[in-house]
Amino acid sequence: MKTCLSVFLLAVGVSMFGLGESLSCYSCPDGSTERCEKVQQCSAAENSCLELSSDSTGKTYSKCLQQTDCDFEKLAAMFTISRFKFNCCQSNLCNSAHATAARPLIGLLAGLAALYWVMH
Template identity: 45%
Template sequence: MKRSLGICLLVFSALIGLGTAIRCYTCKDYTASCTKQDCSYENACLTLNERGGMTYRQCLKYSDCVYSRLGPMFPQASNFTFKCCDSDLCNSAPSSAASSLIGLLTSLAVMWWCVH
């Protein structure tokens, strides 16, 4: 029983991650072919969309995630929307939501298996 519980905790920890720093996608393009970057603990993942233009994804200090600070940082983007988030690879393209759901369902299945 103790061995089974230990294995379950190990697997669950590997699935959710224990680090305090996050990883973000980093790119500047129309196609969102991005790389993964390790960010510092004080960072968030930014997705900034120019209206009718580029999409920027990168690590950014969470305190800079306000419109008034982003404007001077991206002077080429005069009209934009943005989103900052604080979980691993949360600034991905919308199609990756399926992989996040799969990860969540896998975590729940492992926890259910460990309890029963």
């Protein structure tokens, strides 16, 4: 029983934390008026995903980014847009308008349910 539990916990840990894999972000650096579905593996230096929405053009820009560049003035210079909203996040594929905070919660609940099943 302990071996089974150890293997299960190791599998959950690997799936939740990725063992050193780089961050994945949606990537539409030229902007899109539709949902961005292209996925990019970020470099080791890029630790955030950006989603930036232009108020004037209606386009949404997505890409990998260093967290230190997640600043209004730096982004305004990078995209040459004056009015926009932006969000930076640090989990896989979190920079989508359709991403929700429930995704990590669902994974956690599934892991707990499986743990309960293994122990009983």
